[in-house]
Structures are given as C-alpha cells and as structure tokens.
Amino acid sequence: MRRRELLIGGAAALALPAAARPAPSPILIDTPMTTPRWATLQRRLFDANAAACEAFYAKYVDAQDRLIVTERWGANDGPDDAAEATNDWELLHALGGSDRVLTLARRFWEGHLKQFTAARTVDVPIARAGMYHREFPVQMDWQHNAEGLTSFNLQGLSTPRDVALAARTRRFADFYTGRDPSAPNYDPARRMIRSLMNGSRGPMLRRATPLDWAGDPFDPTRFHMEHGERTYQETLDHYAEYGDVVGDNPLNLQATTLGLNAYALGLGERFRRWSLDYLDAWVERARANGGVIPSKIGLDGRIAADWWGGTYGWGFSPRVPQTGKRENRNRVSRSITAFMNGTLLTGDAAYIDVWRRQRAALEGHA
Structure with a gap:
C-alpha cells in the first residue's frame, strides 16, 4: 500500500511529533461570562473522581506504593492486572x-x-529472576502486555517533556524495533515479531506449556476465577491447547503503540517508520490471503498453511475443562488498534479500509 506523502488539515498535524509542531499563537480571553451549567457539572465530576482515586489508594495501595495483592505470574491474574488498577487516572x-x-x-x-x-x-522458568525486567514484562502475549501498558500509553498527554518518560519509552519501543540485542523479538528482514510470547527477555521459540500461562501453583478458591476454574489443575487444563505460539500473530500488532508513543514524544522518525513498516507487512499478508488477516505466520515470514491457526487465532476454540465444551477465544479483532495507529501516524484512512475489506470478505463466506 502506497503511503500518502501529502497530508491535509488536522491529519497532517496529527502526524507530527510534539517537538516538531510550531508553538500555537496565544489566545486572549478577556470577556467575562456566566459559568455554563455543563462546566460546573464537569468540574464536580472531576472532583468526585479524584475523591474516589484517593479512597482507592488509601485502601488498596501500601506506603511503598505497591498494590496490596497476591503477586502472581500468568495470563489469568498477572502483573498486567495489577497495572490496570489505576487505569484512566492519567486520562x-x-x-x-x-x-x-x-x-x-x-x-x-x-x-x-x-x-x-x-x-x-x-516454577515458571522465564520469571524466576523477576516478572518484570528493565521495567517491562519478561515474556507474555500482547493481549496482556497491552492491558498492562494502558496507563503508560497515556503518560505523555500530561508530561510530554518528561526526560525519564522519554528514556523509558525509547527503551520499551526498542525491545521491538530490533535495536536491542538483549530482546531479539523482531526479525527486520522478515518484518515479523518472532513469537506470540515476547517481552524484555525476548521471544519464546518453543511450544508454550500450561505452566507458562497459568503461573505457579496456587489455591483458586481464594480468588474470583473469571473462567470458573475450581482447582489449580483446572487452571492448567484451561491452557492445555495454548501451545502454538512460535511465529507472528496479529496480537503482536499492538506493539506498534510503543513506536507511536516514541514518535509522538519527538524521539525520532525511526519509530514511526518501524511502526508503519511492521504494520504494512500485515497489510500485505492480508492482501495475499484474500483480504483476511492471517493469524499464523511461520518463522520464515510466510503465511502458514493453516493460516487461521495459532493461539488466539481465527480458529482458536479450546476446550473448557469444567464443561468439556469448546469456547471461541479468537482475539484477532484486538489488533485493530494498530490500524488506527497507522491512520494516526499518516493521516491515511486506507489502514482502516483493510478492516472494511476483511469484513466484506468474511461476510461473503458466511
């Protein structure tokens, strides 16, 4: 897909990092007016939310700013869920x-x-030296990595010139650009992230085990189990069919937000180029696959024969251990945020058109 070089209006402004935009002219407001009712109500809403934040912090966060929680690794209840405790406070x-x-x-x-x-x-090998390494998840899928980064992705809205934020943003992005040899997640020659399970300690290049997903043994009766598991064995069994993780997966497209963050903070054009180059690789894969984004890419960069396969892929319907029935857990749709990133970075709505064409292709086979 050819990227538009000439952008117009607001789209062009959105494509510029903060550091590259000219300072706006000051607007002088010197005419008194009665405060509108909506503005008063808005301030009350902000104040009520602030009071709720204070109450939450006092009850659930300790004096060292740690969440009062059982610290666990895993997709069911891991570090990403702890990070979500203050979602939307930045917003x-x-x-x-x-x-x-x-x-x-x-x-x-x-x-x-x-x-x-x-x-x-x-017991889980990858997290024995810490669930975070260099302040980032050591190795997990991007359904969960993205959830844990929700607050981080918004920090630049309030402090776009924070030096520490810039350094952290650059580090996180370079876990995926191929610049950081300690985290070889990205194959620049094939324009692919090499595994569904990836992070600051690199990609998982073997079949995942239920232990990798479920975490160390624990007593589920102490917790609300979202999927209804009653024992630790059922928790392991929940992930019995989650082994197919080697190769690229559409969920990895959410890593493009790291490049967007870095570019928006003015850290360099290379981050924009990486996000778009990786996204364009998926656009090409969809075109080669009849308009449908494939959910399984081999380590050779080619669309797999079972292109609908892979953990969280189109055909991913693992068996529920409590009932024996299969349940749809296709998560391809969550990659749509990357195509929104593409439009934001270029002003080109053609990235969203990829999803329109995919919908038409799928409905044509319904």
Missing part, C-alpha cells in the same frame, strides 16, 4: 482533573514497577 488528569490524581497515578506506576521486578516465580 482523568489530561481532561482537567486535579494534579493530585496525576501524582497518585505516577506513584502507583513506579511502585508497581518495583513490586513486579522484585516478584519472582518458583
């Missing part, structure tokens, strides 16, 4: 909420990084 501040909300959000973010860097597994 609340960016919309006009109090600076205190931002202070609490940043304290929690830093505290949870230390908490899960120190937290270790006993």
Whole structure:
C-alpha cells in the first residue's frame, strides 16, 4: 500500500511529533461570562473522581506504593492486572482533573514497577529472576502486555517533556524495533515479531506449556476465577491447547503503540517508520490471503498453511475443562488498534479500509 506523502488539515498535524509542531499563537480571553451549567457539572465530576482515586489508594495501595495483592505470574491474574488498577487516572488528569490524581497515578506506576521486578516465580522458568525486567514484562502475549501498558500509553498527554518518560519509552519501543540485542523479538528482514510470547527477555521459540500461562501453583478458591476454574489443575487444563505460539500473530500488532508513543514524544522518525513498516507487512499478508488477516505466520515470514491457526487465532476454540465444551477465544479483532495507529501516524484512512475489506470478505463466506 502506497503511503500518502501529502497530508491535509488536522491529519497532517496529527502526524507530527510534539517537538516538531510550531508553538500555537496565544489566545486572549478577556470577556467575562456566566459559568455554563455543563462546566460546573464537569468540574464536580472531576472532583468526585479524584475523591474516589484517593479512597482507592488509601485502601488498596501500601506506603511503598505497591498494590496490596497476591503477586502472581500468568495470563489469568498477572502483573498486567495489577497495572490496570489505576487505569484512566492519567486520562482523568489530561481532561482537567486535579494534579493530585496525576501524582497518585505516577506513584502507583513506579511502585508497581518495583513490586513486579522484585516478584519472582518458583516454577515458571522465564520469571524466576523477576516478572518484570528493565521495567517491562519478561515474556507474555500482547493481549496482556497491552492491558498492562494502558496507563503508560497515556503518560505523555500530561508530561510530554518528561526526560525519564522519554528514556523509558525509547527503551520499551526498542525491545521491538530490533535495536536491542538483549530482546531479539523482531526479525527486520522478515518484518515479523518472532513469537506470540515476547517481552524484555525476548521471544519464546518453543511450544508454550500450561505452566507458562497459568503461573505457579496456587489455591483458586481464594480468588474470583473469571473462567470458573475450581482447582489449580483446572487452571492448567484451561491452557492445555495454548501451545502454538512460535511465529507472528496479529496480537503482536499492538506493539506498534510503543513506536507511536516514541514518535509522538519527538524521539525520532525511526519509530514511526518501524511502526508503519511492521504494520504494512500485515497489510500485505492480508492482501495475499484474500483480504483476511492471517493469524499464523511461520518463522520464515510466510503465511502458514493453516493460516487461521495459532493461539488466539481465527480458529482458536479450546476446550473448557469444567464443561468439556469448546469456547471461541479468537482475539484477532484486538489488533485493530494498530490500524488506527497507522491512520494516526499518516493521516491515511486506507489502514482502516483493510478492516472494511476483511469484513466484506468474511461476510461473503458466511
């Protein structure tokens, strides 16, 4: 797909990093007016949310800014779920909420990084030296990596010139650009992320085991189990068919947000180029696959014969251990955010058109 070089209007502005945009002319407002009712209600809403944040922090976060929680590794209840405890606090501040909300959000973010860097597994090999390494998940899929980065992705809205944020953003992005040899997640020659399971310690290049997904043994009766498991064995059995992780997967497209973050903070054109180059590889794969994004790419960069396969792929319907029935867990749709990133980075709505064509192709076979 040819990228548009000439962008117009607001789209062009969106494609520029903050550091490259000219400073706006000041707007002088010197005419008094009665405060509109909507504005008063909005401020009350912000204040009510701020009070709720304070109450939450006082009850569920300790003096070291760590979440008061059982620290576990796994897809069911891992570090990403802890990171989500303050989701939208950054957005609340960016919309006009109090600076205190931002202070609490940043304290929690830093505290949870230390908490899960120190937290270790006993049985799961990849996390025995810490669930985070260099402040990032050691190795997990991008359904969960993306969930855990929700707050981080918004931090630039309030503090776009934060030097520490810029350094962290660059480091996280380079786990996926191929620049960091300690995390060889990306194959630049084949324009692919090499495994569904990836992170700051690199890709998993073997079949995943139920232990990799479920985490160390624990007593599920102490927790609300979202999938209804009653024993640890049922938790393992839940992941019995989650082994097919080697090669690229559409969920990995959510890593393009790391490149978007870096570019938006003015850290360089190379991050924009990487996000678009990786995204364009998937656009080409969809075109070669009859308009449908394949969910399984081999390590050779080619679309697999069973292109609908792979964990979380189109045909992924594992058996539920409690019932014996199969349940649809296709997560291809979650990769749509990357195509939105593409439009944001270029002003080109053709990235969204990929999804329109895919929908038409799928409905044509319904």
